[in-house]
Amino acid sequence: MTATIAAMPAPRENPELIGHAAAERALAAAAASDRLPHAWLLGGPAGIGKATLAFRFARHLLAGGAEQEGPGLFGEAPREDLALDPQHPVFRRVAAAGHADLLTVERPPADEKGKRPQDLPVEAVRRIAPFLRLTAAEGGWRVVVVDEAERMNRNSANALLKVLEEPPARAVLILVSSRPGALLPTIRSRCRRLALEPLPEADLIAFLRPRVEGLSPDDLQAVARLAAGSPGRALALVEEGGLDLYRGLIELIATLPRLDRVAVHRLGDKLAAPAAEQAWRTVTALFDDWLSRLVRAHARGAVPELVLPAEAEVNRRLAGAPGLERWLEVWEKTHRLFARADSANLDRKQVLLQAFTALEEAARA
Numbered sequence: 001m002t003a004t005i006a007a008m009p010a011p012r013e014n015p016e017l018i019g020h021a022a023a024e025r026a027l028a029a030a031a032a033s034d035r036l037p038h039a040w041l042l043g044g045p046a047g048i049g050k051a052t053l054a055f056r057f058a059r060h061l062l063a064g065g066a067e068q069e070g071p072g073l074f075g076e077a078p079r080e081d082l083a084l085d086p087q088h089p090v091f092r093r094v095a096a097a098g099h100a101d102l103l104t105v106e107r108p109p110a111d112e113k114g115k116r117p118q119d120l121p122v123e124a125v126r127r128i129a130p131f132l133r134l135t136a137a138e139g140g141w142r143v144v145v146v147d148e149a150e151r152m153n154r155n156s157a158n159a160l161l162k163v164l165e166e167p168p169a170r171a172v173l174i175l176v177s178s179r180p181g182a183l184l185p186t187i188r189s190r191c192r193r194l195a196l197e198p199l200p201e202a203d204l205i206a207f208l209r210p211r212v213e214g215l216s217p218d219d220l221q222a223v224a225r226l227a228a229g230s231p232g233r234a235l236a237l238v239e240e241g242g243l244d245l246y247r248g249l250i251e252l253i254a255t256l257p258r259l260d261r262v263a264v265h266r267l268g269d270k271l272a273a274p275a276a277e278q279a280w281r282t283v284t285a286l287f288d289d290w291l292s293r294l295v296r297a298h299a300r301g302a303v304p305e306l307v308l309p310a311e312a313e314v315n316r317r318l319a320g321a322p323g324l325e326r327w328l329e330v331w332e333k334t335h336r337l338f339a340r341a342d343s344a345n346l347d348r349k350q351v352l353l354q355a356f357t358a359l360e361e362a363a364r365a
Helices: 021-032 050-062 089-095 128-133 154-165 201-208 217-227 231-239 242-253 261-272 274-300 311-319 324-343 348-364
Strands: 039-043 102-105 142-146 171-177 192-195
Touching (some): 021 050, 039 050, 050 142, 128 154, 201 217, 217 231, 217 242, 242 261, 274 348
Protein backbone atom coordinates (compact mmCIF):
# COMPACT_ATOMS: atom_id res chain seq x y z
CA MET A 1 0.00 0.00 0.00
CA THR A 2 1.71 3.17 -1.20
CA ALA A 3 0.04 6.31 0.06
CA THR A 4 0.88 9.81 1.14
CA ILE A 5 -0.75 11.58 4.07
CA ALA A 6 -1.33 15.26 4.62
CA ALA A 7 0.27 16.36 7.89
CA MET A 8 -2.18 16.50 10.80
CA PRO A 9 -1.74 19.14 13.51
CA ALA A 10 -1.33 18.08 17.12
CA PRO A 11 -4.53 18.35 19.21
CA ARG A 12 -3.46 21.64 20.81
CA GLU A 13 -2.86 23.10 17.32
CA ASN A 14 -5.91 21.64 15.58
CA PRO A 15 -8.72 24.09 14.70
CA GLU A 16 -10.92 21.35 13.23
CA LEU A 17 -13.11 18.94 15.17
CA ILE A 18 -14.50 15.99 13.19
CA GLY A 19 -17.85 14.87 14.60
CA HIS A 20 -18.80 15.05 18.30
CA ALA A 21 -21.26 17.91 17.79
CA ALA A 22 -23.40 16.77 20.73
CA ALA A 23 -20.42 16.73 23.11
CA GLU A 24 -19.35 20.16 21.86
CA ARG A 25 -22.84 21.54 22.42
CA ALA A 26 -22.84 20.15 25.97
CA LEU A 27 -19.54 21.85 26.75
CA ALA A 28 -20.66 25.12 25.19
CA ALA A 29 -23.92 25.07 27.16
CA ALA A 30 -22.05 24.39 30.41
CA ALA A 31 -19.66 27.25 29.71
CA ALA A 32 -22.60 29.55 29.03
CA SER A 33 -24.29 28.66 32.30
CA ASP A 34 -23.40 29.97 35.74
CA ARG A 35 -22.71 26.45 37.04
CA LEU A 36 -19.73 25.22 35.04
CA PRO A 37 -18.52 21.87 36.48
CA HIS A 38 -14.95 22.07 37.72
CA ALA A 39 -13.92 18.68 36.27
CA TRP A 40 -14.71 16.87 33.04
CA LEU A 41 -13.91 13.37 31.83
CA LEU A 42 -13.87 12.96 28.05
CA GLY A 43 -13.94 9.24 27.28
CA GLY A 44 -14.00 7.13 24.14
CA PRO A 45 -11.76 5.04 21.90
CA ALA A 46 -8.25 6.23 21.09
CA GLY A 47 -7.78 8.58 18.18
CA ILE A 48 -11.35 9.85 17.81
CA GLY A 49 -10.64 13.47 18.77
CA LYS A 50 -10.96 13.59 22.57
CA ALA A 51 -7.77 15.62 23.08
CA THR A 52 -8.69 17.91 20.18
CA LEU A 53 -12.03 18.63 21.87
CA ALA A 54 -10.29 19.13 25.24
CA PHE A 55 -8.01 21.85 23.86
CA ARG A 56 -10.91 23.36 21.92
CA PHE A 57 -12.82 23.70 25.21
CA ALA A 58 -9.72 25.05 26.99
CA ARG A 59 -9.25 27.74 24.33
CA HIS A 60 -12.90 28.71 24.61
CA LEU A 61 -12.62 29.23 28.36
CA LEU A 62 -9.27 31.01 28.19
CA ALA A 63 -10.62 33.37 25.54
CA GLY A 64 -13.46 34.38 27.87
CA GLY A 65 -16.13 32.17 26.32
CA ALA A 66 -17.70 31.39 29.67
CA GLU A 67 -18.23 35.09 30.31
CA GLN A 68 -19.21 36.13 26.80
CA GLU A 69 -21.80 33.44 26.07
CA GLY A 70 -25.34 33.17 27.32
CA PRO A 71 -28.63 34.54 25.98
CA GLY A 72 -28.29 37.78 24.09
CA LEU A 73 -30.23 41.01 24.59
CA PHE A 74 -33.21 39.70 22.64
CA GLY A 75 -33.06 36.16 24.00
CA GLU A 76 -31.17 34.60 21.12
CA ALA A 77 -29.55 31.26 21.91
CA PRO A 78 -25.83 31.14 22.72
CA ARG A 79 -23.39 29.59 20.28
CA GLU A 80 -23.35 25.81 20.20
CA ASP A 81 -19.71 25.39 19.17
CA LEU A 82 -16.37 26.18 20.75
CA ALA A 83 -14.51 27.29 17.62
CA LEU A 84 -11.86 29.97 17.94
CA ASP A 85 -10.11 31.66 15.00
CA PRO A 86 -6.60 30.18 14.58
CA GLN A 87 -5.29 33.74 14.40
CA HIS A 88 -6.72 34.60 17.81
CA PRO A 89 -3.95 35.31 20.35
CA VAL A 90 -5.29 32.65 22.73
CA PHE A 91 -5.34 30.03 19.98
CA ARG A 92 -1.77 30.83 19.01
CA ARG A 93 -0.47 30.75 22.58
CA VAL A 94 -2.20 27.45 23.36
CA ALA A 95 -0.82 25.95 20.14
CA ALA A 96 2.68 27.06 21.14
CA ALA A 97 2.25 25.71 24.71
CA GLY A 98 2.79 29.26 25.91
CA HIS A 99 -0.44 30.21 27.69
CA ALA A 100 0.21 31.01 31.36
CA ASP A 101 -3.25 29.81 32.45
CA LEU A 102 -3.12 26.39 30.77
CA LEU A 103 -1.26 23.37 32.16
CA THR A 104 -0.98 20.19 30.10
CA VAL A 105 -0.15 16.92 31.87
CA GLU A 106 0.98 14.19 29.49
CA ARG A 107 3.55 11.47 29.06
CA PRO A 108 7.08 12.60 28.23
CA PRO A 109 8.09 12.18 24.58
CA ALA A 110 10.01 9.15 23.38
CA ASP A 111 13.73 8.97 24.15
CA GLU A 112 16.53 8.56 21.63
CA LYS A 113 15.74 4.83 21.37
CA GLY A 114 12.09 5.52 20.55
CA LYS A 115 10.87 4.34 23.98
CA ARG A 116 8.15 6.33 25.69
CA PRO A 117 7.25 5.95 29.39
CA GLN A 118 4.09 3.94 29.97
CA ASP A 119 2.84 5.96 32.96
CA LEU A 120 2.00 9.58 33.55
CA PRO A 121 4.77 10.66 35.94
CA VAL A 122 3.55 11.53 39.41
CA GLU A 123 5.78 14.62 39.37
CA ALA A 124 3.74 16.02 36.46
CA VAL A 125 0.42 15.35 38.21
CA ARG A 126 1.68 17.01 41.40
CA ARG A 127 2.18 20.23 39.47
CA ILE A 128 -1.59 20.62 39.18
CA ALA A 129 -2.35 21.69 42.75
CA PRO A 130 0.17 24.57 42.98
CA PHE A 131 -0.72 25.67 39.44
CA LEU A 132 -4.41 25.98 40.31
CA ARG A 133 -3.69 27.85 43.53
CA LEU A 134 -2.14 30.69 41.55
CA THR A 135 -4.25 33.65 40.50
CA ALA A 136 -5.09 33.51 36.81
CA ALA A 137 -2.49 35.53 34.91
CA GLU A 138 -5.16 36.96 32.63
CA GLY A 139 -7.94 37.32 35.19
CA GLY A 140 -10.09 34.46 33.89
CA TRP A 141 -9.96 30.70 34.21
CA ARG A 142 -7.08 28.37 34.92
CA VAL A 143 -7.36 25.15 32.92
CA VAL A 144 -5.61 21.79 33.21
CA VAL A 145 -5.73 19.14 30.49
CA VAL A 146 -4.66 15.63 31.58
CA ASP A 147 -4.12 13.48 28.50
CA GLU A 148 -4.24 9.66 28.72
CA ALA A 149 -5.50 9.95 32.29
CA GLU A 150 -5.86 6.17 32.51
CA ARG A 151 -2.05 5.95 32.59
CA MET A 152 -1.86 7.46 36.06
CA ASN A 153 -0.43 5.08 38.64
CA ARG A 154 -1.78 4.95 42.19
CA ASN A 155 0.37 7.82 43.44
CA SER A 156 -0.55 10.01 40.46
CA ALA A 157 -4.25 9.23 40.87
CA ASN A 158 -4.17 10.08 44.58
CA ALA A 159 -2.45 13.39 43.84
CA LEU A 160 -5.18 14.26 41.34
CA LEU A 161 -7.93 13.13 43.70
CA LYS A 162 -6.81 15.65 46.32
CA VAL A 163 -7.34 18.44 43.80
CA LEU A 164 -10.76 17.12 42.77
CA GLU A 165 -11.88 16.89 46.41
CA GLU A 166 -11.19 20.58 47.05
CA PRO A 167 -11.29 22.29 43.64
CA PRO A 168 -10.15 25.92 43.57
CA ALA A 169 -12.48 28.58 42.25
CA ARG A 170 -12.23 29.57 38.58
CA ALA A 171 -10.46 26.33 37.70
CA VAL A 172 -11.39 23.56 35.27
CA LEU A 173 -9.74 20.15 34.90
CA ILE A 174 -10.28 18.21 31.67
CA LEU A 175 -9.35 14.53 31.83
CA VAL A 176 -8.95 12.69 28.53
CA SER A 177 -9.10 8.90 28.64
CA SER A 178 -9.47 5.99 26.24
CA ARG A 179 -10.25 3.73 29.21
CA PRO A 180 -12.29 5.70 31.75
CA GLY A 181 -13.06 2.48 33.60
CA ALA A 182 -9.38 2.21 34.55
CA LEU A 183 -9.61 5.40 36.63
CA LEU A 184 -10.38 5.32 40.32
CA PRO A 185 -14.16 5.36 40.95
CA THR A 186 -13.62 8.33 43.27
CA ILE A 187 -12.07 10.26 40.37
CA ARG A 188 -14.84 9.34 37.95
CA SER A 189 -17.53 10.31 40.45
CA ARG A 190 -16.11 13.83 40.77
CA CYS A 191 -16.15 14.52 37.03
CA ARG A 192 -18.89 15.40 34.59
CA ARG A 193 -18.56 12.62 32.03
CA LEU A 194 -18.87 12.94 28.27
CA ALA A 195 -18.63 9.77 26.20
CA LEU A 196 -17.43 10.40 22.64
CA GLU A 197 -18.43 7.89 19.98
CA PRO A 198 -16.41 6.60 17.02
CA LEU A 199 -17.16 8.22 13.68
CA PRO A 200 -19.56 6.46 11.32
CA GLU A 201 -17.75 4.71 8.48
CA ALA A 202 -19.01 7.15 5.84
CA ASP A 203 -17.81 10.14 7.87
CA LEU A 204 -14.41 8.55 8.43
CA ILE A 205 -13.99 7.87 4.70
CA ALA A 206 -14.96 11.49 3.99
CA PHE A 207 -12.31 12.56 6.51
CA LEU A 208 -9.63 10.38 4.90
CA ARG A 209 -10.34 11.16 1.25
CA PRO A 210 -8.78 14.66 1.11
CA ARG A 211 -5.95 13.72 3.47
CA VAL A 212 -4.71 10.47 1.92
CA GLU A 213 -3.50 10.02 -1.63
CA GLY A 214 -2.68 6.80 -3.42
CA LEU A 215 -5.41 4.55 -2.02
CA SER A 216 -8.25 3.11 -4.05
CA PRO A 217 -11.84 3.56 -2.81
CA ASP A 218 -11.85 -0.08 -1.69
CA ASP A 219 -8.64 0.40 0.27
CA LEU A 220 -10.00 3.57 1.88
CA GLN A 221 -13.04 1.61 2.99
CA ALA A 222 -10.85 -1.21 4.34
CA VAL A 223 -8.73 1.27 6.33
CA ALA A 224 -11.87 2.90 7.71
CA ARG A 225 -13.20 -0.49 8.87
CA LEU A 226 -9.89 -1.43 10.48
CA ALA A 227 -9.81 1.94 12.24
CA ALA A 228 -13.29 1.36 13.72
CA GLY A 229 -14.31 5.00 13.58
CA SER A 230 -11.02 6.49 14.77
CA PRO A 231 -9.46 9.16 12.49
CA GLY A 232 -6.19 9.00 14.40
CA ARG A 233 -5.91 5.26 14.04
CA ALA A 234 -6.87 5.41 10.37
CA LEU A 235 -4.05 7.83 9.60
CA ALA A 236 -1.62 5.74 11.67
CA LEU A 237 -2.58 2.60 9.75
CA VAL A 238 -1.93 4.32 6.43
CA GLU A 239 1.39 5.68 7.64
CA GLU A 240 2.48 2.31 9.03
CA GLY A 241 1.40 0.26 6.01
CA GLY A 242 -1.25 -1.35 8.18
CA LEU A 243 -3.46 -2.53 5.33
CA ASP A 244 -0.62 -4.53 3.76
CA LEU A 245 0.23 -5.99 7.18
CA TYR A 246 -3.42 -6.95 7.63
CA ARG A 247 -3.52 -8.63 4.22
CA GLY A 248 -0.49 -10.71 5.22
CA LEU A 249 -2.14 -11.60 8.51
CA ILE A 250 -5.32 -12.77 6.77
CA GLU A 251 -3.26 -14.85 4.33
CA LEU A 252 -1.75 -16.69 7.30
CA ILE A 253 -5.08 -17.12 9.07
CA ALA A 254 -6.54 -18.48 5.83
CA THR A 255 -4.15 -21.46 6.05
CA LEU A 256 -5.95 -22.69 9.18
CA PRO A 257 -6.60 -25.31 10.39
CA ARG A 258 -3.27 -26.43 8.83
CA LEU A 259 -1.16 -23.42 9.71
CA ASP A 260 1.63 -22.44 7.33
CA ARG A 261 4.34 -22.41 10.00
CA VAL A 262 7.08 -21.50 7.55
CA ALA A 263 5.25 -18.28 6.75
CA VAL A 264 4.65 -17.60 10.45
CA HIS A 265 8.39 -18.02 11.11
CA ARG A 266 9.17 -15.56 8.31
CA LEU A 267 6.78 -13.01 9.77
CA GLY A 268 8.21 -13.62 13.24
CA ASP A 269 11.75 -12.98 12.00
CA LYS A 270 10.62 -9.76 10.36
CA LEU A 271 8.83 -8.48 13.46
CA ALA A 272 11.64 -9.47 15.82
CA ALA A 273 14.06 -7.01 14.19
CA PRO A 274 15.01 -4.07 16.46
CA ALA A 275 13.65 -1.56 13.94
CA ALA A 276 10.28 -3.33 13.65
CA GLU A 277 8.75 -2.32 16.98
CA GLN A 278 6.01 -0.23 15.38
CA ALA A 279 5.20 -2.96 12.86
CA TRP A 280 5.00 -5.42 15.76
CA ARG A 281 2.53 -3.22 17.60
CA THR A 282 0.45 -2.79 14.46
CA VAL A 283 0.35 -6.53 13.66
CA THR A 284 -0.56 -7.55 17.21
CA ALA A 285 -3.28 -4.88 17.38
CA LEU A 286 -4.71 -6.08 14.05
CA PHE A 287 -4.55 -9.72 15.23
CA ASP A 288 -6.40 -8.77 18.41
CA ASP A 289 -9.01 -6.78 16.49
CA TRP A 290 -9.66 -9.59 14.00
CA LEU A 291 -10.13 -12.11 16.79
CA SER A 292 -12.35 -9.68 18.70
CA ARG A 293 -14.62 -9.34 15.67
CA LEU A 294 -14.79 -13.13 15.38
CA VAL A 295 -15.77 -13.49 19.04
CA ARG A 296 -18.41 -10.75 18.84
CA ALA A 297 -19.88 -12.29 15.70
CA HIS A 298 -20.03 -15.70 17.41
CA ALA A 299 -21.88 -14.13 20.32
CA ARG A 300 -24.49 -12.78 17.88
CA GLY A 301 -24.66 -15.97 15.87
CA ALA A 302 -23.40 -14.09 12.81
CA VAL A 303 -20.42 -13.98 10.47
CA PRO A 304 -17.87 -11.20 11.16
CA GLU A 305 -18.07 -8.09 9.01
CA LEU A 306 -15.55 -8.21 6.16
CA VAL A 307 -12.65 -5.81 5.98
CA LEU A 308 -11.19 -7.55 2.91
CA PRO A 309 -12.97 -9.85 0.46
CA ALA A 310 -10.36 -12.53 1.21
CA GLU A 311 -11.79 -12.89 4.71
CA ALA A 312 -15.12 -14.27 3.49
CA GLU A 313 -13.98 -17.89 3.13
CA VAL A 314 -11.89 -18.07 6.29
CA ASN A 315 -14.61 -16.40 8.37
CA ARG A 316 -17.17 -18.84 7.03
CA ARG A 317 -14.89 -21.77 7.80
CA LEU A 318 -14.00 -20.64 11.32
CA ALA A 319 -17.49 -19.49 12.25
CA GLY A 320 -18.61 -23.09 12.66
CA ALA A 321 -15.87 -24.21 15.03
CA PRO A 322 -15.12 -24.54 17.84
CA GLY A 323 -17.75 -22.35 19.49
CA LEU A 324 -17.95 -19.07 21.35
CA GLU A 325 -16.42 -20.24 24.63
CA ARG A 326 -13.28 -21.62 22.99
CA TRP A 327 -12.73 -18.56 20.78
CA LEU A 328 -13.16 -16.35 23.83
CA GLU A 329 -10.46 -18.37 25.60
CA VAL A 330 -8.15 -17.89 22.61
CA TRP A 331 -8.78 -14.14 22.59
CA GLU A 332 -8.08 -13.86 26.33
CA LYS A 333 -4.88 -15.91 26.00
CA THR A 334 -3.48 -13.99 23.03
CA HIS A 335 -4.56 -10.62 24.45
CA ARG A 336 -2.64 -11.32 27.66
CA LEU A 337 0.27 -12.71 25.69
CA PHE A 338 0.67 -9.57 23.59
CA ALA A 339 0.38 -7.37 26.70
CA ARG A 340 3.09 -9.38 28.46
CA ALA A 341 5.31 -9.18 25.39
CA ASP A 342 5.38 -5.40 25.79
CA SER A 343 5.64 -5.22 29.57
CA ALA A 344 8.13 -8.08 30.05
CA ASN A 345 10.09 -7.61 26.79
CA LEU A 346 9.41 -11.17 25.64
CA ASP A 347 10.80 -12.61 22.41
CA ARG A 348 8.43 -11.32 19.72
CA LYS A 349 8.83 -14.27 17.40
CA GLN A 350 8.02 -16.78 20.12
CA VAL A 351 5.01 -14.74 21.19
CA LEU A 352 3.72 -14.68 17.61
CA LEU A 353 4.22 -18.44 17.26
CA GLN A 354 2.30 -19.05 20.49
CA ALA A 355 -0.56 -16.84 19.33
CA PHE A 356 -0.89 -18.61 15.99
CA THR A 357 -0.58 -22.00 17.67
CA ALA A 358 -3.53 -21.10 19.89
CA LEU A 359 -5.51 -20.20 16.77
CA GLU A 360 -4.53 -23.46 15.08
CA GLU A 361 -5.55 -25.58 18.06
CA ALA A 362 -8.93 -23.86 18.26
CA ALA A 363 -9.53 -24.18 14.50
CA ARG A 364 -8.86 -27.93 14.68
CA ALA A 365 -11.20 -28.50 17.62
